[in-house]
Every structure is written in C-alpha cells, then in structure tokens.
Amino acid sequence: MTLRSRVVLIVTTLVITGIALASLVAYTSTRSELHKETDRLLVQRSNEVLGGTRSPPLKDGRDTRRNGDGQLPLSFDADAITQTLDRNGNVTAAGGGELPVEATDVAVAGGGRATFRDIEIDGVPYRLFTVHNRADGGAVQVARDISSTDKVLSGLSWRLVALGAALAAVSAAAGWLMMRRTTQPLQDLTAATERVAATRDLTPLRLDRDDEVGRLAASFDQMLVALSVSREQQRRLVQDAGHELRTPLTSLRANIEFLQRAHDLPIDERDAVLAGVRSEIEELGDLFDEVMLLATDDFARAEPVTEVDLAEIVAVAVERFRRRTERTVNLTAEQTVVVGNPVLLDRAVTNLLGNAHKFSPSSEPIDVALANRRVTVRDRGPGIAPAELDRVFDRFYRADDARSQPGSGLGLAIVRQIAEQHGGAVHATNASDGGAAVSFSVS
Numbered sequence: 239m240t241l242r243s244r245v246v247l248i249v250t251t252l253v254i255t256g257i258a259l260a261s262l263v264a265y266t267s268t269r270s271e272l273h274k275e276t277d278r279l280l281v282q283r284s285n286e287v288l289g290g291t292r293s294p295p296l297k298d299g300r301d302t303r304r305n306g307d308g309q310l311p312l313s314f315d316a317d318a319i320t321q322t323l324d325r326n327g328n329v330t331a332a333g334g335g336e337l338p339v340e341a342t343d344v345a346v347a348g349g350g351r352a353t354f355r356d357i358e359i360d361g362v363p364y365r366l367f368t369v370h371n372r373a374d375g376g377a378v379q380v381a382r383d384i385s386s387t388d389k390v391l392s393g394l395s396w397r398l399v400a401l402g403a404a405l406a407a408v409s410a411a412a413g414w415l416m417m418r419r420t421t422q423p424l425q426d427l428t429a430a431t432e433r434v435a436a437t438r439d440l441t442p443l444r445l446d447r448d449d450e451v452g453r454l455a456a457s458f459d460q461m462l463v464a465l466s467v468s469r470e471q472q473r474r475l476v477q478d479a480g481h482e483l484r485t486p487l488t489s490l491r492a493n494i495e496f497l498q499r500a501h502d503l504p505i506d507e508r509d510a511v512l513a514g515v516r517s518e519i520e521e522l523g524d525l526f527d528e529v530m531l532l533a534t535d536d537f538a539r540a541e542p543v544t545e546v547d548l549a550e551i552v553a554v555a556v557e558r559f560r561r562r563t564e565r566t567v568n569l570t571a572e573q574t575v576v577v578g579n580p581v582l583l584d585r586a587v588t589n590l591l592g593n594a595h596k597f598s599p600s601s602e603p604i605d606v607a608l609a610n611r612r613v614t615v616r617d618r619g620p621g622i623a624p625a626e627l628d629r630v631f632d633r634f635y636r637a638d639d640a641r642s643q644p645g646s647g648l649g650l651a652i653v654r655q656i657a658e659q660h661g662g663a664v665h666a667t668n669a670s671d672g673g674a675a676v677s678f679s680v681s
Contacts (some may be wrong), residue, residue, distance in 0.1 A: 242421045253409040261398035272387045273365070277354060280367035283318055283380045288371060295320050295333030318362070321379040322371070323347045328644065330376065337358065337379050343368045347377035357381065363388055414527050423451040427458055436610040472582060486518040493518075504604040515569045548574040548583060548680065552608050555587040563595055571608035578660045583680075587648040589675055590615035598673065611662075614677035621668040630666050630676070651680050 286292035317336040327337070328346030341354050359381075363509040366381040442459035446452070493515050497508070549571040556569050578581075587606075592611065594604045597619030605616040622630060631654040644666045653676075654664045661681030668677050 241424070242414070242417045242496070245417050246410060248543075249413040250406060250410040254406045257402040257405050257511045261402055265395055265398060270389065276365045276384055276387065277367065278380055279366065280318070280380045280382060281369075283320065284367060284369045285377050287320060287322075287378050287380075288369070288373070293371055295322065295331040310489075319359075319381045319679075320381075321381075323368075323377040323379065333481055334382075337366060337381050339379075340520075343377065343379065345372050346374075358383075378545060413611040420451070422610075423455060427455060429459065430462075436460070440469070440585065461646050486522050489513060490518045491523075518562045543577060543579055545575060545581070546580045548576050548578075548611070549608055549611070551580055551583050552606065552613055553589050555584050555591065556606055559588065559591045559595075565595065565600065566603040567591070567606055568603050571606075574608060576611065576660070577681060579656075582656045582659065586610050586653045587613055587615075589653050590678070593676060594619075595647055595672075611681070612677050614675050616669055616673055616675040618673040621667060622674045624668075627666050627668075631664050650676065 283292070293607075298460065307389070315585035319332070319337055321332040321337045322330045322551050323339065323343065324330050324349055327339055327347045329339065338357055342355070343349075346353060346368045347370065349370055352367065355366050357364050357366050363384050364381040365384045366379060368377050368379045426443060433439055440462045442462050443455055444459060447455065482547055494513050497503070500508075503511075552571050553569065556567050559565070560567055571574060590608070594615050596615035598617035599619070604618075605614075607614045607616075631650045650664070650666075657664050657678040657680065662679035664678045666674060666676045
C-alpha cells in the first residue's frame with residue numbers, strides 16, 4: 239500500500255469514527271429527550287387521576303366530560319390508555335384499551351415504587367407507567383402509543399447513516415486529492431533518485447516550495463550538488479594523477495630499457511641509472527600516498543580528534559625537520575590550544591616545511607611562526623608569481639619555474655584539505671624582503 243493510500247485510509251477512518259460517535263451521541267440524546275417527554279406526560283396524567291382533576295376510567299369504559307351540570311372531567315384521551323388496579327393487582331377499570339399486568343405492576347399496587355416499561359399492544363409499541371394509589375390503595379396505569387417516536391428515531395438513524403456515509407465519501411475524496419497534491423513532490427523526489435541511480439545525472443530538482451517537502455527537496459538538491467562536485471573532483475584527481483604518473487613511469491621504462499641494452503655499461507654509470515630508478519620509485523610511492531590521502535578521508539577518521547597544543551605539534555615537526563635536513567629553522571610560537579587531529583596537523587606543518595626547503599637556498603634559514611591560531615612558514619627563495627598565489631594550493635599545480643623541482647604538486651593541496659577539516663583556511667603571499675610566506679589557520 240502506498241503512503242498516499244495509507245494516509246487517506248487513516249484520515250477516512252478517523253472521520254468515520256468521529257461521525258459515528260457524533261451520530262451516536264445525537265441519536266442517544268434525541269431518544270432520551272423524546273422518552274423523557276413521554277414519561278413526563280404519563281406522570282402528569284397519573285397525577286391528574288390521583289389528584290382528582292381527571293376522573294378515573296369507568297368500569298364499562300365510558301368517560302364523561304364536565305358541563306353545566308357539574309360532571310367530572312374527561313378520564314382519558316385518545317393518545318393514552320388509563321387503567322386502575324386494586325391492591326391485589328386486579329383490573330378495576332380501563333379506558334381506551336386494556337393494559338397488561340405483570341408482577342412489577344402487582345408489586346406497585348401493593349405499595350411498591352412506580353415503574354416505567356415498554357410494552358406492545360396488538361403489535362403497537364407503548365410506554366407504560368404504573369404508580370401506587372396511596373389514597374385508595376391499588377395502582378393507576380397510564381400508557382401512550384410511542385410508534386410515532388420510534389418512527390422519528392428510525393428516520394433520524396437513517397438520516398445520520400446517510401449523512402455519515404456522504405461525509406465519509408467526501409472526506410475520502412478530499413483526503414485523496416489533498417494527499418495527491420502533498421505527495422506529488424515526494425514522487426518527484428523518488429523519480430529524481432531513480433533517475434540519478436539509472437542515468438547518474440546529478441541535475442538538481444529545484445522544487446519551488448516553502449514547506450517541509452520543499453526543504454526536503456532543497457536538502458536533496460544540496461546533496462546532488464555535493465555529489466556532482468565530488469564526482470568532478472574525483473574525475474580531475476584521476477586525470478591529474480594519471481598525468482603526473484606518466485612522467486616517472488616513462489623515465490622508469492626508459493632507464494630499464496637502457497639497462498637491458500647496455501650489457502657492458504661501466505659500474506659507475508650503471509649505479510647512476512639504478513639510483514635514478516630508485517628515485518623514481520620513491521617518487522611514485524610518495525605520489526601514491528598523497529593521492530590516497532586526498533581521495534579519501536579514511537586517514538582523518540582513523541585518528542582521534544582531541545584537545546592539543548598546536549605549539550607543541552609545531553615544535554616537534556620543526557625539530558624533526560632540523561635533524562633530517564640539517565637546516566637552520568627559526569621558531570617563534572605561542573601556546574595555542576585547539577581541538578583537532580594531531581597527526582594531520584603535524585602533516586600540514588611538515589608539508590609547509592618541505593615546500594620551504596624545496597625553494598629556499600640551503601644556506602638561508604627558514605622562519606616558522608605560530609600566532610593567532612595561524613602557522614606561517616617563510617622561505618628565502620624567489621617567491622611566488624602574483625598570478626600564481628591563488629593557485630599554489632590546487633592539486634598537482636606547479637609553477638613553471640618549479641617543474642624541475644622534485645615533488646608531485648600535492649603537498650600544499652593536502653595542507654588546504656587539513657586546514658579546512660579543522661575549520662580554517664590557507665594563505666600564500668610574498669615577503670617584502672624576498673621569499674614566500676605560506677600559512678594555514680585553524681578554528
């Protein structure tokens with residue numbers, strides 16, 4: 239069953255239940271009021287008989303009317319039957335017909351409490367009231383035909399049923415139309431997801447609505463845009479990685495083919511070729527590691543995020559860099575407590591140091607500063623061309639004068655990714671007295 243059908247079924251069921259309860263209350267209250275009206279009439283007639291304002295029925299069934307000779311008032315009306323009983327429950331007189339006498343009536347004649355009950359006379363329903371006659375003993379019975387009341391209640395019940403059925407049908411139709419309009423955007427979303435799965439077309443749905451469904455569609459569109467951007471980035475990464483891999487692979491193939499042909503190659507030349515092969519293999523390994531780090535975030539998830547002192551991370555990275563390169567590194571750092579991934583932050587600092595080492599003369603120092611939650615590494619190299627300042631953090635990007643340098647062009651791209659994971663950003667500029675200053679910040 240579809241969502242639309244389930245909602246319509248629930249709404250219709252609730253409407254039918256509400257109509258049924260309302261109809262039951264209306265029918266019950268109407269029946270109660272009609273019965274109370276009949277009961278009041280019966281009590282009034284019996285009180286008139288017992289009080290002497292209305293004569294009791296005669297034994298022969300005749301009745302009299304008051305006239306100028308002082309005759310007693312009418313003992314019964316056409317719409318009611320009056321009957322008297324003695325103390326033993328025997329009928330002493332009846333007017334308008336005979337009423338059945340049961341044990342409850344005999345008990346009332348003997349002094350019991352008055353009773354109401356429904357009876358039938360020749361198939362006609364009557365309401366019977368029996369009350370004790372305290373003055374003379376016995377009882378007075380008054381009954382009234384209630385067939386008209388039953389007809390009214392029967393007609394009311396059929397009208398309520400017809401009205402309930404009509405309202406249920408209208409509510410079902412209205413619910414269906416409303417749910418059709420409401421669930422149409424959901425169907426559009428379903429069709430969009432099926433389209434994405436079938437065609438991999440990530441075009442946003444762009445559903446113009448300002449309700450919950452519209453917000454859901456907007457979130458879905460954001461997801462499609464993010465997927466589209468991610469797919470484009472993956473495509474570019476694969477293309478760029480393939481381009482970067484082609485150079486070392488070509489060099490490796492050329493060196494291996496050369497070794498295969500040069501059987502009598504001098505040992506020193508052979509060692510030089512093998513050193514080149516080893517260097518290319520190492521560069522391939524570094525490139526592979528950096529591509530994997532950029533393509534996935536498994537490395538970031540593998541390390542816990544904790545509260546760390548960024549100054550300690552920078553100091554450890556700088557000391558390690560000094561030992562490996564034997565270069566002079568000037569460090570100034572203020573205590574900076576951040577919440578982040580210590581391994582990734584160390585990687586970002588190491589990449590900035592490696593970038594400075596690549597472009598700065600070995601005799602010149604490298605300056606590292608940590609202030610205002612920003613790590614800045616400055617070299618003493620030729621600097622960065624102004625047109626390339628905004629591109630140095632792109633994947634695989636290397637300036638024209640840097641293509642002869644070793645590296646894959648991914649180091650600064652990794653720094654940007656790490657900075658963004660920590661709510662920060664990257665920045666590159668040229669120092670006024672020469673060299674470039676490259677930095678990243680954290681939130």
